C-alpha cells in the first residue's frame with residue numbers, strides 16, 4: 383500500500399469544480415507547506431480529514447492535488463487492508479504505514495474506502511487495529527465532496543479536454559448540460 387504518488391505531481395488545476403472542498407483544504411496545503419508558520423500562532427494541523435462523497439467525485443484526486451500543491455508525497459492505502467481476519471496482520475499494516483509516513487516527515491496518508499474499516503455488518507466486535515485507525519478525535523475535519531453541478535461539469539470537461547485534440551464542433555458547454563448527474567469519473 384505504499385504506492386507513493388504515481389506518474390506526476392497533480393495540482394488543484396487538475397481538479398474541476400469542487401469549489402467548497404478546495405476552500406476547505408486550502409489551509410491544509412498551507413500547513414503542509416510551512417508548518418512552523420502555523421505552529422507559531424498556536425494552530426494545530428488537522429491530523430485527519432475525512433473526505434465524504436459518492437464514488438468518482440474526485441476525493442482521491444483532491445488528496446493527490448493537495449499533496450502536489452504542498453510538495454509532499456502521498457502514501458496510499460485502502461481501508462480493506464486493515465480489516466484483516468488474521469489477528470495482528472491489520473495492526474502490523476497500520477504500524478508499517480505509520481513508520482513509512484514518519485520517515486517521509488511531511489506527507490499525506492490517503493486511506494481509500496475508509497468506511498470499510500470497522501463497524502462492518504455482521505461483525506459487531508471491532509478488532510484492535512480498527513480501533514487504532516478510527517480512534518475518536520482522529521478526524522478533526524469533514525470535507526463533503528458532492529456530485530458536480532452543470533457548472534462544475536463544464537470545468538471538469540475543460541480540465542480533461544485541455545490536453546486533447548477536439549473537433550471544432552465539440553461544445554463542452556452543451557456536453558456539460560447533457561451529462562448533469564454524472565460524477566467526474
Ligand code: ADP
Pocket residue numbers: 396397398399400436437438439440441442443444538541565566567
Ligand atoms: P473518488 O476518490 O471520489 O472515488 P477519484 O478521485 O478516484 O474519485 O476520481 C476518478 C477520476 O475521475 C479522477 O482520477 C479524474 O480523472 C476524474 N475526476 C473525478 N472528479 C474530478 C474532478 N472534480 N475534476 C477532474 N477530474 C475528476
